[in-house]
Amino acid sequence: MFSIFPKDDHDQTLRIKRFLMAFGAYVIWSAICYVGYFLGLTKVPLYILSAGVAGSFIVNILLYLIFRTGLNKKFQDKSLTLIQMVIATFWIMVVVYYAYEARSAVLLVYMVVLVFGLFRLRIRQFLFLSIFALVNFSAVIFVLYKLQPGYINVRVDIFNIVVLAFILPWFSVVGGYITNLRASISRAFTTIELLTNNIEDIVFVVDLDLNYTYVSPSVKILRGYEPEAVMKQALSDSFAPSSLDLAMRTLSEAVALGKSGGTEYNKSRTLQLEIKKKDGTTVWTETKFSFVRDKNKQTVGILGVSRDITERRLAEEKIRYLATHDNLTELPNRTLFGQMLGRAIKFAQRYQRQFAVLFIDLDRFKIINDTMGHDAGDQLLKEIASRFRQSLRAVDVVGRLNEKDSVVGRLGGDEFVVLIEEVTNLSQVATVAQKILNTAIKPMVLLGEECRVTASIGISVYPDDGEDERTLMKKADMAMYFAKEEGKNNFQFYSQNTHSPAFERFFVEAELRHALERNELYLDYQAKLDFKTGAITGSEALLRWRNPGLGLVAPTQFLPVAEETGLIVPIGRWVMKTACAQNVAWQRQGLPPVTVAVNLSLRQLMDDKLIEDIRTALEASGMAPNLLELEITESIVMHKPAPLIELLARIKSLGVRIALDDFGTGYSSLAQIKHLPVDTLKVDRSFIRNLQQNPDDREIIEAVIAMGRALSLNVIAEGVETLAQDTYLREHICDEMQGFYFSKPVAPDQFADLLSKHTTPSST
Template identity: 55%
Template sequence: MIDSTHVSKDADPYSIKQSWLHRLIEPAVLFPSLALLVLAAIWIVTLSLAEREQQAADRRAALLAVDMTETYEAQVVRALREIDTTLKLVRYSLAERRSPQETLESLRQRDLLPPTLLFEVRISDAAGNILASTHDTPIEQVASLAPEQEGIKIGLSLPQAPKEESRLIFSRHLTNNEQDELGQVTLLVSASYFVSGYESDTLGNHGVLALLGADGTFLVRRTGDTIRTGGQVDRAVLLDDNSALDGPARVSVNEWDGVHRYTVARPLFEFPVTIVLGLSLTEQMAAAETLQRSYYWRATLISIIALSVLALLGRLSWKLRKTQAKVLNERLRHAQRAEYLAFHDNLTGLPNRAFFSQLLTKCMQHARRYDRPLALLFLDLDRFKTINDSLGHDAGDELLQEVSQRLCKSVRESDTVARLGGDEFVILLPESTETNQITQVVNKILTAVSAPFTLVGQEFRVTVSIGVARCPADGEDEQTLMKHADVAMYHAKEKGKNNAQFYSAQLKSDSLERLALESGLRNALERQEFQLYYQSKLDMKTGQIIGMEALLRWQHPELGLIMPKQFIPLAEENGLIVPIGRWVLYTACRQNVAWQKAGFPALSMAVNLSARQFHDDGLLRDIEGALQVTGMAPELLEVEITESMMMLNIPRAIGILNGLRKLGVHIAIDDFGTGYSSLSKLKAFPLDTIKIDGSFIQDLVDSADDRNLTEAIIDLGKSLGLTVVAEGVESAAQVDYLRQKACDQIQGFYMHEPQPAEAAALSMQQRLSSAW
């Protein structure tokens, strides 16, 4: 007999379905489910409305910022054009041969000048002296424009007294038909003039209206009732983030005050300024946020009612379990994604620095345990910064992605390619330390990377410099091996780039020495470690000393006396050559004056200029300052430059040399014969002296080629009316030959080697008492 209470293992599917339907319609399940659906609908609608209001407010503010920018741009351009027209009109009127003051008076009577209440027009000469003005301006000097600058120049004049306002200075050159510098015409106006259209009703109390100079300096900036001038920002970043040429403005944090604004920055193509307009995010979104809060309060009230019903109905455990499962899955996916990003480069998908560091450490441990050496390649793209800056970051990212693909195709599957960051890559070659094997891989990489790239529709080529380090020979830990591969890579760049170099102990020594020199060089000037040595120049006719050349030396506290060829290139790279060169100028001029006061005759003083110093905008100002401070006569100073420095930018070089000539300074071309200047180009430069390079004088007696070249240079100098100086003279035979060929002056160890000031004075005293 079957027990009536026994349940069969084969349950009826229909019964199971009915059971589930019955459970679904139970109040404990049905009403909480309905309550949750209502609650979800309420908040979806509420959030949708709030989001819609926020997006609408965001669009309005973004479009308003662009619209106001266009209006402001039109106002500024119109004002600048009127100012530029005034400058051109004054410059054109001056061509009528009237005096500056008569010119201004004539234009003012004809109502061709802007209102004097706001604007001041000045005319000054080339030295900056004010010749005429529409205001009662005290006699003073104004800064002159650089000779090579064209077009209108806009500058900022900061107030000299507490109650004075900052003014903007607009200037243009005054030149004659031969393009000689005659002076400049200047228009000054209060900086607040360009932000007087600030409308608080629209811009609010935290909006911004500003003009930015080409160098990133705020010419004027207004926020609310506060007007400021000066202050520096990164103009390139500001333009890159906020140009808004094709769409609405974007919200960014303004670096000058940390305020979030809808910011638009646009350069004016006709003038060297950028307009900046910003609307405060907080002020623009205030109305939308108020409306959003009302939505949230209503939704909250309805939600409380729904939750109260839900609390009465109960039975939320199933919903809670489902929610917990969902959260758990989200966390799992998030953890997986975070783990991937933690060990892979987001741009190229290659292993990143952290992943590669762990992998390299494990491979090095494996190599030591099983005696299987490995090699590490450190790669850095050449000229990547140029492409990235000129084509944009998107093109740079595309280039990095293509390079990573080419690198992966150039190595074996067992090798690992990783990106450390920027344009730096590393490649791990396990069980590969033979030079031939590594060289084959390196050649494949160099060939693959140097193939043309197509970026933004144009064809480009880049190269790569590679440093190679091997384990365990070049390092037994991850940090040492990476550092040595990096050192080898920099050596490859020094060798001309687009090549590979293997690490050696000598490279490390050179790297440490370079690092020590770079570190010490930054403090050498403050610690007074630089010294000037002096070498005399003799007149070939009389045998008397007629001048000295100042030669720089560095008395390093640890490395001893360092010659210029060891530290001058480093100073050129980091820009320290400009203050060092300025110190040399002042010290040499001061020493020359001191020797004259001690009774020595007025001798010339030659000072060498480096390439960076020669093209520095402040060179003429530094030389003029050195002459004024020391009291040295300009005609006694002789600056020496090389052929390559002049050939780099011939129009600019001629302008600089003409500026030196106006100061009365003599100009010499050093190491002549080693460059590539032609006679036609050489005639265009205002030179006084050419110095024959010492390499030709060294074998003068025994080498017919050197004699012929030396004679040709002497003849060339004579034909151009220049003084010819032979450097590196070390023997009486060389002196006799140069005297026969009518060389004007000689310089070298034959007289004496470069000496400190005291020793040079003694040698001078001995030489001045005798002749040939």
């Protein structure tokens, strides 16, 4: 279907509209010419007048065709304004020739044409048109003067020429100024239009009645509506139900503040709002609101800029999900489960309810994981997680405390936890626990083979077993280990029975297995003091363990467990590396080099990688080998002297010092000692403790000191705690002392301070 205006070409449509307005002026001009003819104000023949009118129509039709074909776009003056005005001027001057008495009226029409040119032509175009009109008018008057002198008033027409000669240049100047000003404004509006047309953000303005006054074209990209359609909508129609209240409340507050003249809203307000699209879907936007003010600083509207943040919001939601869920099973992880447990505690406190926490550990998971591989282990965990979800009520929560949780530490990949809310009696909890056990033991196919696992479940109940998250989790965990001790594949409620010595040891072992990776182990350092100089000559690294559930665990409680289970090997490796690195760190602080002693157990001495571990610790830290001293108890050496002598010789070949600890308790002879590649004898603290009361202890100490002097060994007295003990040892020329009398075991920073104060011989 034919349309007067081209589709999808706003600029060309605007040019044609201006052309049609000019064409309307031609129609009016033609009608005026006919009126003048019939009133006898012109002598033009009717055929010439009709030919001129017809010619005008033909020219305008041709101009319209030029517009519709787009040929005008090839010209500098795309609107063809100059061409149209030149043609109009020509026809006006033709009429001037025949107008006689109406000549002044015709010139008035020309002035109207010139006024139109003021707003459309550039200064050079306007000057050309002015010269063209002046020349034409002068030529018409001259021709009339020669051919029809009776048809002119010489003085009036000469005056008209003079007026045109003055007026037209002035019009050219004014027209050029107006055109340049118009061009500047047009460029400014074009820049704004380009920005609003090409940015994807929606820019909109509403008045203080929340009616749209402007919407940028980009609304079609974001919402699918044309700007005109949005202008007819209510502002509230833009927002999805999830954001409607927030958006309208914020805008209403802003409107009220704006109408009252308040200044508190000077800064923009940014909200995340869900916006409705034309197709019924929604997008999330970040919308910034600010006031629109007039030149008098009065608020006249609100400016909004909306940006699509759907992808960013989805990414943020995914990050939040990954941060609160286990990647493998998609169950809540420790962080999210802790939040849920915290809410459950508040709810139970408010309404005097009780709930239960079930700590679940799969009994045979490690065997399957080691024999069939991690892929099979992952498949098993996903299947178990799915079973647990299906076996619980909708109000219950199941989570997985996976290996990547770092709030408390890694609890192992096969541990799950369940929160059972709204518990009325313990039999209800027992039923759920038994259901979980039955669910876990059902066979499953992994890599084509049928497998079964069982579960051990520990249960704590709020508020009987605790009123905070940490206590409930700890006691459920303890009850779970008690379930394992009772034969596995069962559940146990937390009770005082879980504090049996067997259970305590079992729990220590279970926690110790994860102590290294949870960074629960640390070292304290006890100084060794030279009796003669009063300077610190070395330190002994002493292992400490602080567990979130057990608190500070005594070495006598966990070291035997570590020795029996073999955990002492990796732990001892860590102690050696850490002690060497710390000693080098002290030297970098400008402190003098001193020896650092590390204890070795029998299990470590039997380890094939001991020599390699020593080399690695020295190389990694850069510490000189002679600053490392390895302490071995006398009883260990007496257990298997022959093979150990060979091993100690290999250690000595590295340049490392060796000390014989707890000396005096192993009943070694002088003949045995002289064959051992040791550098130091450390007198056992039991002899120092009763030094003043027991003469036998004094004789042993004096014999050890004499033996050390005879073998050129350094003798250190352990456990010196009193002034009397210190005085006796000094008098009998013992080399060094170590004990609470001088310093307790302290942290690395405290030891550094102590070392800085005892680096030179004492003045006393």
